[in-house]
Amino acid sequence: MSVAWAYDLIADSAALTAQQRTHIEQDLLRAAMAVIARNPAGQSNWQSWHNAGTGAAAFAMDDPVGISESMRSATDGFSYQMQTSVSADGFWYEGSWGYHFYALDA
Numbered sequence: 001m002s003v004a005w006a007y008d009l010i011a012d013s014a015a016l017t018a019q020q021r022t023h024i025e026q027d028l029l030r031a032a033m034a035v036i037a038r039n040p041a042g043q044s045n046w047q048s049w050h051n052a053g054t055g056a057a058a059f060a061m062d063d064p065v066g067i068s069e070s071m072r073s074a075t076d077g078f079s080y081q082m083q084t085s086v087s088a089d090g091f092w093y094e095g096s097w098g099y100h101f102y103a104l105d106a
Contacts, residue, residue, distance in 0.1 A: 004056035029057040040076050045099050048106035051078045
């Protein structure tokens with residue numbers, strides 16, 4: 001996520017050429033999104049980090065398809081996670097403060 005945030009800060013500046021932007025987006029951010037997509041974690045707290053990482057990359061690249069996927073995927077997106085992994089009292093379903101705050105940090 002930090003790499004995507006850093007890229008987002010400089011993407012529209014004169015600090016990068018068009019070729020460098022393309023290289024970062026295709027060979028780093030999209031490549032990272034592809035690796036994450038190959039390793040779905042479903043309801044797991046790990047998926048919260050997957051969604052945060054792919055969402056950050058997609059937002060940094062203004063990629064509406066990637067944003068939608070990280071937010072609305074029916075099997076592991078952010079909305080799915082909130083519906084299936086957060087109990088009525090707001091606690092993470094795995095029942096541990098460690099898991100709860102791990103997912104929340106993402």
